Amino acid sequence: MPSSVEPHLVWFRRDLRLDDNPAWSGHDGPTVALFVLDPRPWHAAGPRRQSLLAAHLRSLDTALRQRGGGLLVLGGDPVDVVPRAAAALGARAVSWNADVSGYAQRRDAAVAAALRSDGIEVATHWGTLVHAPGAIRAKSTGTVPRVFTPFHKQWAATEWDDWTLDGDVSVLDPATLPGLAHLPVVPVAEASDGTVGGEDVAHARLRRWLDDVDGYPDRRDRPDDAEGTSHLSADLRFGTLSPRTVATVIGDSTAGRGAFVRQLAWRDWYAHLFVERPELATHAMAPGLDDIAWLDDPEGLEAWRTGRTGYPIVDAGMRELAATGWMHNRVRMITASFLVKDLLIDWRLGEAHFRRELVDFEVSQNVGNWQWVAGTGPDAAPYFRIFNPIMQGRKFDPDGAYVRRWVPELRELSDRDIHTPWEVAPLDLAVAGITLGETYPWPIVDHAMARDRTLAAYGAAKGTA
């Protein structure tokens, strides 16, 4: 390819799809599809998220090859690599879909400045959210509403801004590009563990969800119900599905569909808040709530991480996370509440664990949800709302099926006993093959004591604010 072609460069990041992608389809002509494998976020991810990313890249590469091109994957710091690639390939313009994290914002600003100083055009879009940050503002303050319901009302009533999607893109084959020899090319590796990725699979998941979405309001809180939630979180995180596509396909023709699409507004809300207040990554919205007297308890933290707290529903959730990189939403709340309100451990330590382990981790969502549970964020749960892990287990896993799946050493306990093994008569424990303290831990904390302790710690923090 002669360099006089001056291709358009599309930098893929959290939008690993060709469908409904404004950064991809918003222009005409010869185009290079680029992904930069940035060592910093790569090493911050656990093996499951790494493996899923590799599968998505492989799949995107295949889709681009079917169009006569391919995906160019380069390794290194994008601030260095993207301008170098644009120069080496003689690019006329570079486009991408913007991202919300502080790291991404600083990175993208540096890349854009470097490109512009080289005379290269930069075009950014918001292809990973329904509404762009800034599109929803409280009338009185001009800022993102601090309460979800007003945000959602406006979110639902606001017309979507235009995504130009009719570009006549012809994708180039990276192997034929001159100047490639000077760039740090990384081969697109096979997913080593058989993980399947890509937007076709994501669309199949979305279509399958149509069969169950009407039951969402009734089934969403049951972790023992594998089809009660959509399992689309990682597709939204990696962008193998566009949130607008999800909202359009699901629609609002039934109560269940409307309730599900409303969740996309929560996703936008946390993203918009994060763009406005990037310090939410590490600081409470309310002054004072950064100064809770958290306990320094490495053993408690480790018991929580490994699913050895002695509370079956908590341990089941943490083990599901360790085994799959995913956890049911209801159980995310229960396990997070247990860390913060029962162990009185700083929510940031739990957030860091989820950050590494979750295949669907994205910083604004992770932080927003942790701060919600901790009662420190915008429109958060009141601090006195403390989940009782026994009641939550009995209510949302009434047959113990979820616990039996992930905590198999408790399998033989009755439905009535499975959420409270420490209250089971010795003979029944023996029959079930359980020795507390050996085959399964005693509870590492007494819930009633912990509840009082947390109310006192939060009360003190508020009192001194």
Place this chain on the structure above:
DNA sequence: TTTTGAGTTGTTCGA
């Protein structure tokens, strides 16, 4: 301009 009502996800206690 001021007031008022409403607000994802809960638990405990006492009548």
Place this chain on the structure above:
DNA sequence: GTCGAACAACTCAAA
């Protein structure tokens, strides 16, 4: 067993 109150404090928008 069921039921209502209490557990805070604040934002936002409608009246």
